[in-house]
Amino acid sequence: METEFDYVIVGGGTAGCAVAARLSEDADVHVCLIEAGPSDVGDDAILDLSRWMELLESGYDWDYPIEPQESGNSWMRHARAKVLGGCSSHNSAIAYWAPRENLDDWAAGGATGWSADECYPFYRKLETALDGAEHADAPGRGTDGPVTIRTVGDQDPCGEALLRACEQVGLPTTPFNTGRTVVRGANWFQVNANPDGTRSSASTAYIHPNLDRPNLTVLTGYRAEKLTIDTSGPRPRITGARLRTPDQRRALEVTARRETVLSAGAIDGPKLLMLSGIGPAEHLREVGIEVLVDAPGVGENLQDHPEGLVQWEALQPMPTASTQWWQIGIFAGSEGRTTPDLMFHYGSVPFDLNIVRYGYPTSENTFCLTPNVTGAQSKGTVRLSSRDFHDKPKVDPRYFSHDHDREVMIRGIRVAREIAAAPALADWVGKELAPGEQDSTDEELFEYIRKTHNTVYHPSCTVKMGAEDDRMAPVTPTLQVKGVDGLRVADGSVMPDLITVNPCITTMMIGERCADFIRRGV
Known part of the structure; x- marks a missing residue:
């Protein structure tokens, strides 16, 4: 089994599927998409929206x-989906573009580049509007x-x-x-x-049509224990993830030659960052985790x-x-x-x-x-209940x-x-x-x-993006995690504030933008 890729996406959910599909459009790169839950291919319990x-x-x-x-x-x-496609495979599929005012507020608050004029082209890129409405x-x-x-x-x-x-x-x-x-x-x-x-979920739309791409590997049933880290350079570098195999009996490390993208959602995303030593230093020490990056905003700002x-x-x-x-x-x-x-x-x-x-x-x-x-x-918080990845976090x-x-x-x-x-x-x-x-x-x-x-099952904003000097924003406007190299976050957790409509399509848009940032090298 191949374990080294150009890009590793941890979380095959609403944004992660979009990131994987767009990056693998380049035949010269090999992409690995990891989902802890099962595949939804052929599963009517998931695919039948009713x-x-x-x-x-x-x-x-x-x-x-x-x-x-x-x-x-x-x-x-709090329902959080355990299946390929994430919450887009699990929700009622209500589809809204974010109001212009919400996105413009993001940009004005420090998430430069995320105004409505800059985001709306990516909504257009992801959708086909049908049925003569x-x-x-x-x-x-x-x-x-x-x-x-x-x-x-x-x-x-x-x-x-x-x-x-x-x-x-x-x-x-x-x-x-x-x-x-x-x-x-x-x-x-x-x-x-x-x-x-x-459903026209993230999995059915982005992944199912591309499962035969030789440069796209989809691992379902593999649960991430923590991110792997190289500390030999001037700054820590995230090199991939340590996974637990579907039978839970052994660990497997997958390596990203270029970048790792965390798309595990607003609850499991901050959990995995904290298990990897990226989070509020005092809390990490309380649960016995060595602090890699003191990032006080990880797990804060929970909105719903x-x-x-x-x-x-x-x-x-x-x-x-x-x-x-x-x-x-x-x-x-x-x-x-x-x-x-x-x-x-x-x-x-x-x-x-x-x-x-x-x-x-x-x-x-x-x-x-x-x-x-x-x-x-x-506004609330997500915190670890222990250093054991099996344990559910405190929400x-x-x-x-x-x-x-x-x-x-x-x-x-x-x-x-x-x-x-x-x-x-x-x-x-x-x-x-x-x-x-x-x-x-x-x-x-x-x-x-x-x-x-x-x-309405919309937890968000727990790893928010913001200005470089905003200590409570763990992620830059190009979705890079501050304090480390080689890691981005792409899911609903990066929203600075929760939009005032159902956020599924906006989360897909975030995935589209993440892939665009990576492909443009920004």
Whole structure:
């Protein structure tokens, strides 16, 4: 088995697949892509998008618990995908370009080169917009990229009534992904999915068509223990990774002649950096790891989109088939904002994952709105629980530790109720199952939120990029890890701040940009 390559990508997820595919377009280099989970090739449990909810807390999920939360749901689990394609093989495939304002804020805050004008060409490069959607050929949309993006258009009479109800309360039907940021409006989602209902994930789009490339090696089932390091030069150099073979019985080292790219995500990425001696020095010493680089920002700045739930019994039969069961997005931003601070996903299925333990009633024939705080101000951490790579890290999102997030979520429940009370939904809305009409004050609503909230599964920003002199930014704007040579990070962890929409397509864009930096030698 070959163990020496030009480039080693640790993590075959949403960004890692893009990096591997783009680098291996050069036939003169040999690329190795490493994924701890199994392949998704031929696996309908992964490829059939309509089955995505089966993957939560399954064998395809690292299923990370969170640390006890003072103001949040301590029972909550963070789903992180254990399969080729990462979370793009595990999520509901909602596809958004980041709002222009989010990217421009990144650039203004020290991530030079990441403004919207500089990033949007890479969204165009990765996507093909299909299905004749009214906005698919809007100026600047991609036409020949590997990732298929189309508009959900399922026959869902409750969803159609919901859009009319939104209009009645001042949230007009508004096209998404046109280049204009939607602060207040609603519509059917765009998804990265093929017309046959299969995912257009990072793995299916970037890797499956290229598995026969002689210069691309894909290792699935190999878990990285730590990065390997050469300390003989003036600066430490990352030379690859030490892996555990699929049977877990022996170690294997893979070497990168040129560069190693870490694409393990916002939880496992900082974990692997810290296991390799790159992280907050005091914490590393506490767990018995020799400090290679004192990087205080590794594992800091954890951001997410916390999500609530308002669920109703439906008065008519809900659909029995769907593209992915969560088909409409609603933005209800506060007045005067340029980006939304409140978003809803509409689900045409029961979503009682976090309410049954408290005895809230449920039903098989329900629909729900899930308000989420798109610009959450609460920030948390990822820390090691030990120096053993087998052990899960300590994930502490510190949900609702900032008053802003509480206020937005309480408003979200009230807006959901306002939408449900609109005339267009009169024939659909039955009993409010959760939180229930008995909860009406701010205090009652937040107590419900605190106990039962979930997440949209968007942990990000834990190895953020920033200016060279920003000690809390472990990564440069060209995604190079400060203090070492030969290592870049490309995944959602490098976002300085979490964007105000679902981040999957932006994570693919980060992978595209990483490959471009490497190929240009910057």
